[in-house]
Amino acid sequence: MDFNRTVLVTGGSGFIGSHLVCSLVNRHPDWRIINLDNLDYCCSLRSLESVEDRSNYTFIRGDVCNSRLVKHIFSTENIDVVFHLAAKSHVELSFEAPSSFQRVNVDGTRVLLGAAHQARHRPQVFVYVSTDEVYGAGLDQVFDENSPVRPSNPYAATKAAAEYLVRSYWDQYKVSSVWFPVIITRSNNIYGPRQFTEKVIPRFLTLLQMNKKCTIQGTLPKSRHFLFVSDAVDAFLLVLEKGIVGEIYNVGSSCEIPIMQLARELVRMVKDIPDSEVNDWLEFVPDRPRVDLRYPITCEKLQQLGWRAQVSWTEGIRQTVKWYQDNPDFWSERNQQRIQLEDASDL
Secondary structure (H helix, E strand, O other): OOOOEEEEEEOOOOHHHHHHHHHHHHHOOOEEEEEEEOOOOOOOHHHHOOOOOOOOEEEEEOOOOOHHHHHHHHHHOOOOEEEEOOOOOOHHHHHHOHHHHHHHHHHHHHHHHHHHHHOOOOOOEEEEEEEHHHHOOOOOOOEOOOOOOOOOOHHHHHHHHHHHHHHHHHHHHOOOOOOOOEEEEEEOEEEOOOOOOOOHHHHHHHHHHOOOOEEEEOOOOOEEEEEEHHHHHHHHHHHHHHOOOOOEEEEOOOOEEEHHHHHHHHHHHHHOOOHHHHHHHEEEEOOOOOOOOOOOEOOHHHHHOOOOOOOOHHHHHHHHHHHHHHOOOOOHHHHHHHHHHHHHHOO
8 A cells, every 4th residue: 555654653652652653543544654662661562452453554663772773764664754752751760870861862863863864765844752841940930932941850951952953953954955844842741541650640540559658759849730642642743734844832731730639639539538538648758859840831832823732631630540440450561570670770
């Protein structure tokens, strides 16, 4: 079958990537969707079971840092669009192993950009999926796309560095015959079904399902803006079709939830207990070395393209809790693998 477009998604077996891949495969049967992923501990092929047999879907297991493999893909597959999501993203681990974040998030982006630019069939659009954390913390300030980048943890620093690499290709080639069209997105905390259990919502849900307390880091009043995964995917696809190359788009949510409130809400939903007993399921643990209290962003640029979040917090968290209740063993093997990796790193 001849396809009208070939789309490469890096990190397509991860949480956000798998939702993006499934959406692309289902919405565009005339597009070929290639998923490049090395299946790190926070990824699962089970996330793609619904599309794995589809004729317009191809999975390639490999490392985005493998320049030989990446160059081969671009030289043989005629890639029209790149969604670059492959990244290490767990902030706590970035303090413990910053070099691995540097390798995947920065070097991997460099390898991908180089191969895409050198390909005979150059991509029409290169979308780099970044994070609101590149702005650093905002107390009274709301960040727009022109706000300064001031990352405050190793993970955010590597994402900011990768952004500069992406921008350098745009700045260098935008006035030449080897034009290289890039778009950057920066999103709030994305949540939903199939997210690995190191992130706050699935971590709380997994602990509660194991009859353990929600462990809240530190005592400072932290909050996060939460965006349901399908709304994030819609934003990425809209940026692909209507976004202006060379631009940055915030993908934001007006739903700001204090972490303490989040824990209490999940306790009520999972345990079905009176309010007087909710605090019994909360436990404070030491905070990580550096923590930002909140990341407020405005996404007026994206809204001008026609995007609006469609899933309310009430509906999104209901769907999320139900999925984890219906799939309690989905991440059990991966959790064990991560424990083994952490034990080995302590030797």
